[in-house]
Amino acid sequence: MPEDKKRGVTIVVFSGELDRALAAFNIANTAAAMDLPVTMFFTFWGLGVIKKEEGKVGSGNWMKRMMNVMDRGGAKRLKLSKMNMGGMGTAMMKKLMAQHNMPALGEMIKMADQLGVRMLACTTSMALMGLDEKDFIPSVKEFVGAATYVGNALDSDVNLFI
Amino acid sequence: MPEDKKRGVTIVVFSGELDRALAAFNIANTAAAMDLPVTMFFTFWGLGVIKKEEGKVGSGNWMKRMMNVMDRGGAKRLKLSKMNMGGMGTAMMKKLMAQHNMPALGEMIKMADQLGVRMLACTTSMALMGLDEKDFIPSVKEFVGAATYVGNALDSDVNLFI
Amino acid sequence: MPEDKKRGVTIVVFSGELDRALAAFNIANTAAAMDLPVTMFFTFWGLGVIKKEEGKVGSGNWMKRMMNVMDRGGAKRLKLSKMNMGGMGTAMMKKLMAQHNMPALGEMIKMADQLGVRMLACTTSMALMGLDEKDFIPSVKEFVGAATYVGNALDSDVNLFI
Numbered sequence: 001m002p003e004d005k006k007r008g009v010t011i012v013v014f015s016g017e018l019d020r021a022l023a024a025f026n027i028a029n030t031a032a033a034m035d036l037p038v039t040m041f042f043t044f045w046g047l048g049v050i051k052k053e054e055g056k057v058g059s060g061n062w063m064k065r066m067m068n069v070m071d072r073g074g075a076k077r078l079k080l081s082k083m084n085m086g087g088m089g090t091a092m093m094k095k096l097m098a099q100h101n102m103p104a105l106g107e108m109i110k111m112a113d114q115l116g117v118r119m120l121a122c123t124t125s126m127a128l129m130g131l132d133e134k135d136f137i138p139s140v141k142e143f144v145g146a147a148t149y150v151g152n153a154l155d156s157d158v159n160l161f162i
Numbered sequence: 163m164p165e166d167k168k169r170g171v172t173i174v175v176f177s178g179e180l181d182r183a184l185a186a187f188n189i190a191n192t193a194a195a196m197d198l199p200v201t202m203f204f205t206f207w208g209l210g211v212i213k214k215e216e217g218k219v220g221s222g223n224w225m226k227r228m229m230n231v232m233d234r235g236g237a238k239r240l241k242l243s244k245m246n247m248g249g250m251g252t253a254m255m256k257k258l259m260a261q262h263n264m265p266a267l268g269e270m271i272k273m274a275d276q277l278g279v280r281m282l283a284c285t286t287s288m289a290l291m292g293l294d295e296k297d298f299i300p301s302v303k304e305f306v307g308a309a310t311y312v313g314n315a316l317d318s319d320v321n322l323f324i
Numbered sequence: 325m326p327e328d329k330k331r332g333v334t335i336v337v338f339s340g341e342l343d344r345a346l347a348a349f350n351i352a353n354t355a356a357a358m359d360l361p362v363t364m365f366f367t368f369w370g371l372g373v374i375k376k377e378e379g380k381v382g383s384g385n386w387m388k389r390m391m392n393v394m395d396r397g398g399a400k401r402l403k404l405s406k407m408n409m410g411g412m413g414t415a416m417m418k419k420l421m422a423q424h425n426m427p428a429l430g431e432m433i434k435m436a437d438q439l440g441v442r443m444l445a446c447t448t449s450m451a452l453m454g455l456d457e458k459d460f461i462p463s464v465k466e467f468v469g470a471a472t473y474v475g476n477a478l479d480s481d482v483n484l485f486i
Binding site: 012014016043044045071124127128145146147149150151153154159160161 | 421
Binding site: 007009019020022023026027030031033034036082083093096097100102157158159160161162 | 174178307316321
């Protein structure tokens with residue numbers, strides 16, 4: 001491949017909703033299965049997607065703890081961006097996915113890890129929300145700022161903000 | 163044009179809201195009018211944008227039918243993502259657009275078709291929602307998975323997720 | 325740098341929410357600080373991000389005025405996309421940012437201007453909302469249509485829709 005032909009995909013995962021997280025991992029895993037390097041940069045509400053299920057509430061002052069109580073995160077707790085209907089829509093969607101033998105979000109995250117998708121957590125957002133490295137699932141191995149993301153995006157062909 | 167100079171635009175239409183659909187088609191049609199190849203990949207709620215107006219409710223079990231009743235889709239039925247105000251904001255926006263001789267969403271979709279914009283429907287989302295090929299407007303001629311989208315995006319200059 | 329190596333970032337700012345505006349300016353300023361040319365194209369609700377604080381209500385008929393009353397805009401008035409909780413969540417987020425010595429949105433916009441980020445306002449959206457050039461902060465110097473944005477995006481490496 002000529003050097004000027006970049007290849008690769010980056011995805012900023014800003015949203016903490018189930019449907020958007022599913023879309024992000026669907027694209028990421030598809031691209032990774034096509035042998036493309038894939039980088040996901042989780043920022044703001046997107047940090048909720050990669051938080052541990054046990055969901056510690058975060059350290060620091062009462063405001064940070066409150067933010068974390070309101071938005072506890074973890075792949076199993078995410079809700080649809082619309083038609084959540086008090087949880088019923090989200091439950092229905094999960095059931096439909098299971099009926100169609102589609103992997104749940106947690107499985108897609110594991111798959112991404114196995115396929116070599118790099119998952120980066122945004123340190124600026126982490127500071128804001130009082131989260132530290134041990135609050136995240138083990139698939140998240142890099143904790144970086146926006147400059148690292150921008151550098152990655154410059155070297156990639158497809159860059160999405162979800 | 164040298165071979166390494168890619169040209170073209172892809173847009174993932176994930177959202178099923180009127181304002182975001184308008185933005186997607188505005189960019190798509192502008193690019194197509196500039197003679198660029200444009201591909202739109204409709205997935206998840208975005209399928210609602212290209213569903214037939216008559217809006218059949220979908221086949222399959224009661225959950226799918228219920229999903230389709232709640233979110234019937236079709237370009238005329240979409241709502242604003244904010245300031246919908248029980249439909250009043252959406253109606254006002256449509257009126258303002260007409261006053262400014264701006265095309266309605268339905269007209270923009272027809273225009274896109276005439277300009278050669280490729281409209282792809284995501285088969286994974288279709289399965290989930292119990293929709294099949296005949297549920298979509300005739301401008302939608304390709305029914306594909308995420309790999310087709312990723313392949314298109316790699317060959318394009320500008321890739322957006324809306 | 326060889327001519328076929330494009331560099332640069334464009335961001336469509338469609339959303340008028342505080343968190344998404346912060347994410348947009350964070351990426352924009354980071355890239356600009358890395359000496360990359362950055363263009364932001366404000367459209368639809370995104371126009372609210374760059375409206376003057378004094379917030380005139382817009383000219384034209386009652387519908388435009390009403391739209392502007394409902395969504396007055398200006399960097400200080402934006403709300404979070406989730407957990408706004410009647411303004412409490414937004415206020416908490418702003419306080420947390422101040423505690424961490426993070427710049428407020430207004431400061432980030434000034435910084436962007438100083439770093440040479442080009443801020444374009446979408447004329448189609450302006451017409452729809454009854455806004456004209458003097459309704460925007462001085463950092464906004466160009467008023468253009470979607471074709472200008474697409475042209476910019478074709479010459480850039482990283483193109484995001486936020």
